[in-house]
Each structure stands twice: as structure tokens, then as C-alpha cells.
Amino acid sequence: MRISMKYSIAALFVILSSISINAQEIVSPNGKVKVVLNLPEKNAAHNLSYKALYKIGSKFVEVLPYSKLGINRAEEQFADNLRFIAASKPAAIHDKYEMICGKRHECENFATEKTFSFENSDHQPLDIVFRVYNDGVAFRYVFPNQSDIKINITSEATTYVLPEKTFRWMQPYDLSYEKFYPLSKTGLSANKEQEWGFPALYKVNNQPVWALISEADVTENNCAAKLSNLKNANEYKVTYPSARDNFKQEGVITTLPWHSQWHTLIIGKLSDIVESTLITDVSEPNQIKDTEWIKPxxxxxxxxxxxxxxxxxxxxxxxxxxxxxxxxxxxxxxxxxxxxxxxxxxxxxxxxxxxxxxxxxxxxxxxxxxxxxxxxxxxxxxxxxxxxxxxxxxxxxxxxxxxxxxxxxxxxxxxxxxxxxxxxxxxxxxxxxxxxxxxxxxxxxxxxxxxxxxxxxxxxxxxxxxxxxxxxxxxxxxxxxxxxxxxxxxxxxxxxxxxxxxxxxxxxxxxxxxxxxxxxxxxxxxxxxxxxxxxxxxxxxxxxxxxDDTKLIDGVPTEKVIIARKKGNQWYIGGLNGKDTPQTLLIKFDFLDKGIHDLHLIKDGKDDKSFSSEIIKIKKGSIVKVECLSRGGFVGVIK
Structure with missing residues (x-):
């Protein structure tokens, strides 16, 4: 009995060693966001997955548990049959650009990029490019080989796994994206269709960490995707749109080389989510040379x-x-x-x-x-x-x-x-x-x-x-x-x-x-x-x-929001009470330059159809309380 157990343990060790996982890490330049890929060694075919983590203090918190990667063409599968070939050295991404409209005029971002190369069981190549930004993660699939023959990219295995009872705000999928974002802990929709449009927000359980799932840089060689959690309410699979009456095509028809859209996951405090420009950060730069005529x-x-x-x-x-x-x-x-x-x-x-x-x-x-x-x-x-x-x-x-x-x-x-x-x-x-x-x-x-x-x-x-x-x-x-x-x-x-x-x-x-x-x-x-x-x-x-700039001052989805936006040398502030009861909103002026400033405040009056206004002296670090009516709000200008 002892000999049998000894040899069983040894055999188990050999088996585990033969399929051991090489966990490769990519860390953002500021050290706050980390991605871990499980890569098989010794050319073992494998279900590829990754997880994302966010650093709070000295500890990393799991934002996204191991979630599946993969993509499929009509004639080739690149999901559970991938063999790892090589990984590039980390490359530093530092990008500056200007936006004519949006939450910020001058945008700057930092990321670490690595490309992971694979082959499927037919020796067809697939690259997966990961970028880990200071405020999130982006990755895309690349078919690098050259071919003028049309291929049909039919589906993805890409999945976002959420822990059970995660607080989530997701919009049921609609062609025109005109639905609400109800708070849910189950991931179940009212009509049981279980399809969701981008973007999709969730809060990491019991942690002050948030994440927003979306996609970016969709080209004429992509379709736009949605999320489906029909099989498991906590596993959101990237899903391509179905054919429609006058367009019978499923997925994407293209030649090679080809790349997917960027799959994006903005990660951080709620202010990091609101202030992020990750969607434009990963998108192609301006293609219009003369922009003087473009005026918001x-x-x-x-x-x-x-x-x-x-x-x-x-x-x-x-x-x-x-x-x-x-x-x-x-x-x-x-x-x-x-x-x-x-x-x-x-x-x-x-x-x-x-x-x-x-x-x-x-x-x-x-x-x-x-x-x-x-x-x-x-x-x-x-x-x-x-x-x-x-x-x-x-x-x-x-x-x-x-x-x-x-x-x-x-x-x-x-x-x-x-x-x-x-x-x-x-x-x-x-x-x-x-x-x-x-x-x-x-x-x-x-x-x-x-x-x-x-x-x-x-x-x-x-x-x-x-x-x-x-x-x-x-x-x-x-x-x-x-x-x-x-x-x-x-x-x-x-x-x-x-x-x-x-x-x-x-x-x-x-x-x-x-x-x-x-x-x-x-x-x-x-x-x-x-x-x-x-x-x-x-x-x-x-x-x-x-x-020119945007700051989230305070907020909780469905309950309240205070946003400050800068134009020139003036800040504009808007606050909303999302509740059906009165609420006091606190404006914290940590974002101001030194000196004394005048806050011109317009807020709820004696009833919901009237206004009251005042001018308040403020400085950096000041806190102003604004009493809001049910479903009320305020605006302010700092001059």
C-alpha cells in the first residue's frame, strides 16, 4: 500500500509537470494594474485565460478572475487548441494627443505592451497583444499571416468572469442602445434574453475598486460586439451580432492580416472610470489633417x-x-x-x-x-x-x-x-x-x-x-x-x-x-x-x-454625482440628486489652484420649479454643502 501510494504521487507529479502553467505578468507603468496570463509550457494545447488585478496599498485585489481568451474562424479554431510559441519583451507606450471635444482636450497615457504568439493545432498563427495602462487593460487578437483569400471570423471565446453577487450596472442589449442601466447582483435580465450592450460597469465585491467593460477602435474590418451571459449569469461572453434580413453575414469577412477591435477594461476608483480616456487612447490617431472648421x-x-x-x-x-x-x-x-x-x-x-x-x-x-x-x-x-x-x-x-x-x-x-x-x-x-x-x-x-x-x-x-x-x-x-x-x-x-x-x-x-x-x-x-x-x-x-479637463468630485451610480469640468481658466460644476428624497451633496475643492475663488452657485429653490443662487468664497480644500430637493441638483462656476 505504501509503495503504491509512493508511485501514485510520483506519477501525479510527472503529469502535473508536463502541463505546468507559466504565468506571465504585465504590469502598468505606475504599478497599479497587473495582468496575469496562464501560458502552457512544452507546447501543450490549452484553454488560454487571463486575470486582471488592481493594487490597493501593498496588496493586489483581483478585479477579474481568470477569464477565457480565444477567437474562431469558419475554417480554423483558436480557442482550446493553442500552443504558446513566444512572448515579446515589454514595450513602453507613451502617447499624447488632443481631442476637439470630449472630457479632456490634452490627453496623455502610459502603458506596457506585450505580444504573445500562438499556433493552433493546424499550425496557424495567432497573436494576442496586451496593453496594461495606468487605468486599465486593453487586448486584441491579430492574425499576422498574409492572404488575399477571404476568411470568415465567426465568434470569440473571450469572456469576462465576475464573482457571484457582484454589483453591476449593465444595459440590456438594444440596437439603438436606448435602455436603462439597472443595478443587479444576479446578472439576470427581466426578459431572460441575457444579452448586454457596452459599456458594462461593475464594482469588485467589498473593495473600493470598479471596472468598466467596453471595446474600441472598431474598423470597417470588424463588427461591433455585445456581451452574453446566457450559459452562466456571472460569465459574460463577447458575442457578435446575428445576421439581419438584408445582411445575411455572420461575423466578419476579411483578408489577412487582420486585427480585432481592442477589448477594454477600465479599472480603478470610480473617479478613474469617469475621467478615463482609454477608449480614445487605444483608437487610431486623427485621420483629418485640417480640423480648424470643427467647432463644438x-x-x-x-x-x-x-x-x-x-x-x-x-x-x-x-x-x-x-x-x-x-x-x-x-x-x-x-x-x-x-x-x-x-x-x-x-x-x-x-x-x-x-x-x-x-x-x-x-x-x-x-x-x-x-x-x-x-x-x-x-x-x-x-x-x-x-x-x-x-x-x-x-x-x-x-x-x-x-x-x-x-x-x-x-x-x-x-x-x-x-x-x-x-x-x-x-x-x-x-x-x-x-x-x-x-x-x-x-x-x-x-x-x-x-x-x-x-x-x-x-x-x-x-x-x-x-x-x-x-x-x-x-x-x-x-x-x-x-x-x-x-x-x-x-x-x-x-x-x-x-x-x-x-x-x-x-x-x-x-x-x-x-x-x-x-x-x-x-x-x-x-x-x-x-x-x-x-x-x-x-x-x-x-x-x-x-x-479642457474633467474631475469626478463625488458620486454613486443611481444616487448622486458631482462633476467638475474646466474650460480655459474657469471650472464648471454640475451636481445631481438621483434619489426621490432630499439629499445634501458635498463639493470638495481639492482640485483648485491656490488662492481665493468665487463660486457662483445656482441650486434648487423653494420648490422644484424655482432656483436660488449665491456667491461663496472658496479655496483649495474647501467643502461646500448643497441642499438638494428630491431629484434636485445644482450648477456652479468658479471664476
Whole structure:
């Protein structure tokens, strides 16, 4: 018995040695973020996985337990049959660039990059490139060999594993990304479909560490992905979109070499999540040489209060006049402008706006077959875009809003990028509506000013759901959707459209700062803005739409948020109470330079439809308490 046990132990040792795992580490330049890959030795085929950790004090906390890696083509699998070949030496990444719109004008990032090379069982190569940034992790798959033969990349094994009972804020997948981000500890959706759109936020259990899953640098040779946890509620698999009626393709059709999008995981304190530029950090640099014509700004927007308003020339004139009075540079002429009547047509409306010093922009249907608001099908081909954009240049239009995209398939990714490229040739700025979430294109094509992909104020027109959920939803978006790019929520409404809102007037005013968008489409009627007291009205006349810096002062998803944004030598602060009960919000001024500053504060008044204001002397380290009504808020300017 003793001899048998002795030989059994020895045999077990030999077996374990033959499949031993070589754990390779990559650490961020600041030492805070670490990735560990389990790599098989001795050419053993293996299920490849990685985990991510974050340093708190002297200890590393597991942010993402071991999670599977891999990708598949129709003719070849690169998942559980990978043999490790080699790893590159660590390379230092240090990148500086400028953004025309976004949370920060001057962006700088540091990372450590390593490339891991593998072969599958048919000796076909696969590289996986990892970058570990000071605020997160990015990795992508690369097929490095050369071939002109078309291949079909069908799926990924990529999975994000979350511990049980992890607090998570994830949006059920929707073609237009217009759903809420409900708090969940189970990962189960109400409709049991178990598909989720990017970005996806979670908090590491019992630790002050957060993570946001998304993707970036999607090209015309990629589709956009989503997450599915159908098999296990705590395992979120990267999933490609299904074919649709007029696009039968699954996955990606391409030649080689090829690379995937960057899979991204922003990691750190909640402020690290909100302030991160990781999505643009990993995206291709600016492809537009001349950018002087690209100007962020506020927009008067006709749709919310009028729906069919752009058919009515006189209504359009009212919104041009509103832009003049409010010092907003733009007016958007929305759908049905091609059938404009009541005193003028689109040419006359554009001429009127230009005569008043207001730059007009125009709406387009992308050409989807399932929605027919006009004008339809003017952008679907390069020839049609060239004709339409030349006409817009001729009459003096500065930008376009393109609506109703059909999904996240590869052809739609190519369509988005083609629109951005062709619009840039004609010096036209772009707003994507009814669209996918931002995936880094604002760096590559900075004429992309904003994207909808949010359950925004427009939904007050559609049903009553937003009325009760808006405050908590608004206090969640800065930690989720708005992290990954400009967000066309169409904010700051004081009157009611089809359905009422019960957020306070000061809450609504604060959305102009809390929500970042290169085009900030102010959605209410002219009478609503004109009837504001002088101080909030003047605030809206001056609030920027692009920022030099962004700081999260305080916040908890669904409960509260305070964000400070800098433009020039002024800080603007916005705070939201996401609760249905009054709440005191604390502004901590640790971010200020030395000296005494004046804080001009506009906050809730005696009721939810009034304001109060004061000027407070502050300095670095000061703390100011702001009493907010239920679903209330405030704004401030530091001069």
C-alpha cells in the first residue's frame, strides 16, 4: 500500500509537470494594474485565460478572475487548441494627443505592451497583444499571416468572469442602445434574453475598486460586439451580432492580416472610470489633417417640443431666433425638412439662419428599410453622399445628424466610417443618432461630435417610463454610457412634452455640465428658455460644449454625482440628486489652484420649479454643502 501510494504521487507529479502553467505578468507603468496570463509550457494545447488585478496599498485585489481568451474562424479554431510559441519583451507606450471635444482636450497615457504568439493545432498563427495602462487593460487578437483569400471570423471565446453577487450596472442589449442601466447582483435580465450592450460597469465585491467593460477602435474590418451571459449569469461572453434580413453575414469577412477591435477594461476608483480616456487612447490617431472648421457648440433643437416642427418654416425661424438670443452657434433642422412649408422651404430656412449668424445643420435618415421618416436614402452610397454633401456645402450647412442605423454588423461599421470620411472631405460635422455606442471614432475622425445611444430626454415624447426613472438614470449615465464618448441626451428641459418630468429645474440645468457632448442639443421650446430667471438663462448662454479637463468630485451610480469640468481658466460644476428624497451633496475643492475663488452657485429653490443662487468664497480644500430637493441638483462656476 505504501509503495503504491509512493508511485501514485510520483506519477501525479510527472503529469502535473508536463502541463505546468507559466504565468506571465504585465504590469502598468505606475504599478497599479497587473495582468496575469496562464501560458502552457512544452507546447501543450490549452484553454488560454487571463486575470486582471488592481493594487490597493501593498496588496493586489483581483478585479477579474481568470477569464477565457480565444477567437474562431469558419475554417480554423483558436480557442482550446493553442500552443504558446513566444512572448515579446515589454514595450513602453507613451502617447499624447488632443481631442476637439470630449472630457479632456490634452490627453496623455502610459502603458506596457506585450505580444504573445500562438499556433493552433493546424499550425496557424495567432497573436494576442496586451496593453496594461495606468487605468486599465486593453487586448486584441491579430492574425499576422498574409492572404488575399477571404476568411470568415465567426465568434470569440473571450469572456469576462465576475464573482457571484457582484454589483453591476449593465444595459440590456438594444440596437439603438436606448435602455436603462439597472443595478443587479444576479446578472439576470427581466426578459431572460441575457444579452448586454457596452459599456458594462461593475464594482469588485467589498473593495473600493470598479471596472468598466467596453471595446474600441472598431474598423470597417470588424463588427461591433455585445456581451452574453446566457450559459452562466456571472460569465459574460463577447458575442457578435446575428445576421439581419438584408445582411445575411455572420461575423466578419476579411483578408489577412487582420486585427480585432481592442477589448477594454477600465479599472480603478470610480473617479478613474469617469475621467478615463482609454477608449480614445487605444483608437487610431486623427485621420483629418485640417480640423480648424470643427467647432463644438450648443444647438437649438426643434424636435422635442414640436415633433413635426421642421415641416413648418415659421417654427424653424423661432429656433433660429432662440439660438441668437441664447448665444448658441447652431440650429438643427430635424426630420421632414424636405417637405417644409408655411412660408418657406429648406433653402430659405438655411438662408435665414445664416443671415442671423447661426450655423444650420440638417437631419438624415440613414436609409434603413424599417423606418421611413424623410429624407430617406440620400447617403447609402458614395455617389449619393458626394452629391448630397456638395449641395450642403453650396447652400451653407455645417453638419449632419444621421439617424436610424440598422445594427452592429460589419456593413454598418463600414457605413459609419464612410459617412465620417466623406463628411470630412466636405467639412461637415456629424451627429450619429439611433446608433451604436462610441467606440473611439471621435479621435480618428474628430468631425464626429456626438452620438445618441442613450435613453435620453427624447423618450418623454414616447411613453411615461422616464418620468419616474429619470433622476436615478441621469445619476448613472456619467459612470456608464458617457464614460466612453460624447452623449447626445438632448438635455435641459423645463417644460413638458408628451409626458411630464419630475426632476427639478436645477437638476435639468445641471445636465448641461454633467453630460458631455460636443454638440449639446438643448431640447426645450423657445418660450421655456426665454422665461428662465436671468442667472440660469445666462448660465446656458455661456456653458461650453467641449472641455479642457474633467474631475469626478463625488458620486454613486443611481444616487448622486458631482462633476467638475474646466474650460480655459474657469471650472464648471454640475451636481445631481438621483434619489426621490432630499439629499445634501458635498463639493470638495481639492482640485483648485491656490488662492481665493468665487463660486457662483445656482441650486434648487423653494420648490422644484424655482432656483436660488449665491456667491461663496472658496479655496483649495474647501467643502461646500448643497441642499438638494428630491431629484434636485445644482450648477456652479468658479471664476
Amino acid at each position: 457648440g450648443a444647438v437649438s433643437w426643434i424636435y422635442w417640443a414640436n415633433n413635426h416642427g421642421s415641416k413648418d418654416y415659421q417654427k424653424v425661424v423661432e429656433y433660429v431666433d432662440l439660438a441668437v438670443e441664447m448665444n448658441w452657434p447652431y440650429v438643427l433642422i430635424d426630420w421632414e425638412w424636405d417637405v417644409m412649408a408655411n412660408g418657406g422651404d429648406i433653402n430659405k430656412a438655411v438662408d435665414y439662419a445664416r443671415s442671423k449668424g447661426i450655423k444650420p445643420m440638417m437631419w438624415y435618415n440613414s436609409g434603413t428599410s424599417w423606418l421611413d421618416p424623410t429624407p430617406n436614402d440620400r447617403l447609402l452610397t458614395a455617389e449619393k453622399r458626394a452629391k448630397e454633401f456638395s449641395w450642403l456645402n453650396k447652400i451653407g450647412v455645417y453638419g449632419i445628424k444621421v439617424d436610424f442605423f440598422a445594427g452592429d454588423q460589419q456593413d454598418m461599421m463600414a457605413y459609419y466610417i464612410d459617412i465620417l470620411k466623406d463628411a470630412a472631405k466636405h467639412h461637415l460635422m456629424v451627429n450619429f443618432h439611433g446608433a451604436t455606442v462610441p467606440r473611439g471614432w471621435a479621435r480618428t475622425y474628430p468631425n464626429l461630435m456626438t452620438t445618441e445611444a442613450v435613453y435620453g430626454a427624447e423618450w418623454y415624447n414616447n411613453n411615461e417610463i422616464l418620468t419616474d426613472k429619470a433622476a436615478a438614470h441621469n445619476a448613472t449615465l456619467p459612470f456608464t454610457r458617457n464614460v466612453v464618448g460624447s452623449m447626445d441626451y438632448t438635455p435641459v428641459t423645463f417644460s413638458n412634452s408628451q409626458h411630464p418630468h419630475i426632476t427639478s429645474y436645477a437638476h435639468e440645468l445641471a445636465l448641461s455640465v454633467v453630460f458631455e457632448s460636443g454638440f449639446q442639443h438643448f431640447a426645450d421650446s423657445p418660450s421655456a428658455y426665454k422665461s428662465l430667471p436671468e442667472e440660469p438663462k445666462n448660465f446656458l448662454k455661456e456653458v461650453p460644449a467641449a472641455w
